[in-house]
Amino acid sequence: MTASLSLNALVYGHQQPLFSPMTLNCRPGEIWAVLGANGRGKSTLLDTVTGVLRTISGSVDVRGGVGIVPQSFRPAFAWRVRDVVLMGRARHIALFAQPKREDEQQVMQALAQLNIAHLADTLFHALSGGQQQLVMIARALVSASQNILLDEPCSALDLANQQTVLQLISNLAHDQSRTVVFTTHDPTHALQIASHTLLLLPNGEWLAGATSDVVQETNLQRAYGLPVRKIQLADYACPVLAPLFSIHR
Ligand SMILES: Nc1ncnc2c1ncn2[C@@H]1O[C@H](COP(=O)(O)OP(=O)(O)OP(=O)(O)O)[C@@H](O)[C@H]1O
DSSP, X not given: OOOSEEEEEEEOOSSSOOSSOEEEEXXXXXXXXXXXXXXXXXXXXXXXXXXXXXXXXXXXXESSOEEEEOSOOOOSSOOBHHHHHHGGGGGGXXXXXXXXXXXXXXXXXXXXXXXXXXXXXXXXXXXXXXXXXXXHHHHHHHTTOXXXXXXSTTTTOOHHHHHHHHHHHHHHHHHHOOEEEEEESOHHHHHHHOSEEEEEOSTTOEEEEEHHHHSOHHHHHHHXXXXXXXXXXXXXXXXXXXXXXXXXX
């Protein structure tokens, strides 16, 4: 299948290149996890894909549009949750036209999928960080973009909401053939839902491929600088990862 998002010998970074040239193809139905230590370049990669930041060299090809879920969003006005989500429909509403009933329905449907329909009329800035994160995911859902990029979508979420969001990401790829790229600090999330993983390593190196190949103990140790064990539980299909912290008293 043709890629909907391709990096072609991409070199990116703010002033200096962060990595050796990166080539990868993300196809409809695939979920890509982007893993790497703090400050390694995950958000900068998403900014480069969306065109906020210029490439240093190489190129990014996108087919079918991009919906982005940023790590945080500070609206300039006192918008209600339903208005923030409706912004995701902007591409589908003609200039100076009113949103249609269908647009409003999609907004409510997306909020319901995330179990936050009851917050539709609440002011966005009055929500908790985790609730705001769910609203931003709803906004990307209604955008109907082929490619959905999420910057640490679970970082502010409790365990039950992490499960909700991971399930939703999985459904987006498998039921709607969207191409999903998400960054995370939890490599277990990659094992849970990502078909593919891009692992950002020190010294400008990176690894990309099937999650089962990339998310391995030795690679994670290189990425994070501490040992990580991959554990297969007897009664749970997906392996879990345990960081072996070394705390001195
Ligand atoms: N606006 C900016 N101007 C200059 N350098 C920046 C800017 N934003 C980020 N950087 C630098 O780019 C590098 C990559 O940062 P980035 O935010 O992409 O990392 P990240 O992997 O998303 O980190 P985290 O996991 O902490 O969110 C870092 O060295 C950072 O200091």
